[in-house]
Amino acid sequence: MTETTPESTLLSRTGELFFRPGKTILTFFEHLGRYMSTIGWMIYNFRNAKEYSGNIIQQMVMIGNNSIPIVLFVSMFVGMVTAVQSSYQLYAWIPRSVVGALVTKSVLLELTPLLTALVLAGKVGATITAELGTMRVTEQIDALEALAFDPISFLITPRVLAGVLMFPILVVFGDLVAILGGMFGASAIAGIPVEAFVDGMKSSFETWDAIFGIIKATVFGFIITSVSCYQGFQVQGGSEGVGKATMNTVVLACLSVVVMDFILASVLL
Amino acid sequence: MIQLTNIWKKFGEKQVHNGVNLEVRDNETLVIIGRSGGGKSVLLKMIIGLIKPDSGSIMVDGKEVASLTYKQLQRLRFKFGFLFQGAALFDSMTVGQNIELALRRHTDYKDADITERVKFALRLVKLENVEHLMPSNISGGMKKRVGLARAIALTPKYMLYDEPTTGLDVETADGINLLINELKTTLGVTSIVVTHDIHSAFVVGDRFAIFENGQFIMTGTKDDIRNSPNPEVRKYIESDIQT
Numbered sequence: 001m002t003e004t005t006p007e008s009t010l011l012s013r014t015g016e017l018f019f020r021p022g023k024t025i026l027t028f029f030e031h032l033g034r035y036m037s038t039i040g041w042m043i044y045n046f047r048n049a050k051e052y053s054g055n056i057i058q059q060m061v062m063i064g065n066n067s068i069p070i071v072l073f074v075s076m077f078v079g080m081v082t083a084v085q086s087s088y089q090l091y092a093w094i095p096r097s098v099v100g101a102l103v104t105k106s107v108l109l110e111l112t113p114l115l116t117a118l119v120l121a122g123k124v125g126a127t128i129t130a131e132l133g134t135m136r137v138t139e140q141i142d143a144l145e146a147l148a149f150d151p152i153s154f155l156i157t158p159r160v161l162a163g164v165l166m167f168p169i170l171v172v173f174g175d176l177v178a179i180l181g182g183m184f185g186a187s188a189i190a191g192i193p194v195e196a197f198v199d200g201m202k203s204s205f206e207t208w209d210a211i212f213g214i215i216k217a218t219v220f221g222f223i224i225t226s227v228s229c230y231q232g233f234q235v236q237g238g239s240e241g242v243g244k245a246t247m248n249t250v251v252l253a254c255l256s257v258v259v260m261d262f263i264l265a266s267v268l269l
Numbered sequence: 270m271i272q273l274t275n276i277w278k279k280f281g282e283k284q285v286h287n288g289v290n291l292e293v294r295d296n297e298t299l300v301i302i303g304r305s306g307g308g309k310s311v312l313l314k315m316i317i318g319l320i321k322p323d324s325g326s327i328m329v330d331g332k333e334v335a336s337l338t339y340k341q342l343q344r345l346r347f348k349f350g351f352l353f354q355g356a357a358l359f360d361s362m363t364v365g366q367n368i369e370l371a372l373r374r375h376t377d378y379k380d381a382d383i384t385e386r387v388k389f390a391l392r393l394v395k396l397e398n399v400e401h402l403m404p405s406n407i408s409g410g411m412k413k414r415v416g417l418a419r420a421i422a423l424t425p426k427y428m429l430y431d432e433p434t435t436g437l438d439v440e441t442a443d444g445i446n447l448l449i450n451e452l453k454t455t456l457g458v459t460s461i462v463v464t465h466d467i468h469s470a471f472v473v474g475d476r477f478a479i480f481e482n483g484q485f486i487m488t489g490t491k492d493d494i495r496n497s498p499n500p501e502v503r504k505y506i507e508s509d510i511q512t
Contacts, residue, residue: 051374135359138355138357138360139353139354139355139357140357140358140359140360142314142319142353142357143351143353143357143358143359143419144359145317145319145346146317146319146346146349146351146353147346147370147371147374147419147423148343148344148346148347148371148374148375149370149371149374150343
């Protein structure tokens with residue numbers, strides 16, 4: 001039997017200190033490689049997408065239609081709170097119409113795309129991972145392959161495509177409701193006349209701001225759906241594995257969204 | 270014919286297969302018997318390319334599975350029907366949609382032909398008028414039958430059964446065993462049945478292979494198995510006598 005001495009314990013702890021981060025980094029790159037390979041396969045076989053049009057429409061309903069209430073609810077309050085806080089932070093001598101400008105700019109450029117993405121990372125991302133993860137542990141994905149189906153084209157492509165198509169639409173609805181919410185918050189709480197708010201909104205509005213928000217939503221839609229599909233496909237074990245993968249999806253999707261938010265702002269603005 | 274030669278497979282630190290050799294002859298039902306979690310189901314998945322062995326060769330009708338392109342592998346899978354342990358029915362689809370899925374994707378059948386084909390497959394497994402039901406609303410035995418109907422919808426040459434009677438009561442399990450025999454007669458399929466239930470094995474099998482510690486320790490007929498002096502084989506026979 002190996003004798004445990006203080007020196008050997010110290011040695012093993014020191015080794016572990018270097019080994020653990022190294023293993024984590026390796027695992028990260030292993031997953032990144034598999035994720036990229038899945039995306040590559042999806043793009044390579046994209047021509048098959050029309051064969052699964054039924055699945056795509058079903059996913060568009062699931063991701064888009066079913067998310068409208070929560071997106072509108074969040075957007076409404078984001079608009080209202082932005083208006084109230086902007087009004088609170090402005091000096092008295094600054095024209096009140098600036099609130100309209102601030103709300104419009106903030107909502108279009110940042111708040112609606114980002115908060116919609118974070119909310120949907122939880123709602124849509126978790127749903128997709130739990131669904132595909134359950135299919136994995138109950139061998140439904142194996143069954144698809146045994147029936148000579150390509151599970152990536154059948155399960156992942158429709159979800160990612162639906163995310164890429166529906167996220168921008170949700171964000172456009174979200175933008176409209178957030179601005180209306182801002183208008184309501186500004187007039188009802190901060191006492192700013194609707195005309196002043198609209199003047200500010202008109203003076204600051206630039207088409208590029210709205211386009212930028214839509215581009216962000218498209219990218220976020222891709223990230224959230226692809227990460228959640230990948231996580232679902234990688235599930236191992238039983239229900240515990242599904243739960244762990246679902247949690248990983250929400251964390252990873254949120255982190256990826258905020259990092260990509262910064263990158264897009266740096267590159268496109 | 271299916272031939273496995275010197276198959277080695279490791280999952281993490283666990284060596285699951287240590288040079289597995291097996292031959293499945295045309296039109297026979299070969300039963301693989303072994304303890305749960307030993308790697309029997311992995312062998313079935315390797316045969317249709319769902320899992321790759323670390324080394325060794327798997328030949329199906331003279332073709333090496335590992336060297337097939339993705340398209341060729343898809344075509345090879347048409348030859349197989351696979352009954353999964355938990356039936357693996359698609360729970361977002363009805364029974365009918367589960368069975369017609371592959372028919373719609375891989376054949377040029379018209380709607381009426383597909384409907385007729387689904388009914389035919391269901392009749393073969395002794396089910397009728399269940400097309401509209403969801404998998405969550407049917408019993409375990411019915412799920413296995415639907416899984417079987419789905420597996421035979423494309424009239425496969427080979428049937429792979431992964432623990433077909435596990436989790437079923439004796440009566441339902443006997444029903445599934447009878448179905449396996451009937452399908453062999455009706456469709457003339459070559460079958461591989463993986464099970465740890467020696468009673469079911471003897472009902473459906475022509476030949477038997479005992480899988481222990483990552484290898485086949487014995488292959489033979491019912492009499493060969495029953496008369497084997499090998500203690501590793503005897504433990505399965507004795508478990509049958511006890512039941």
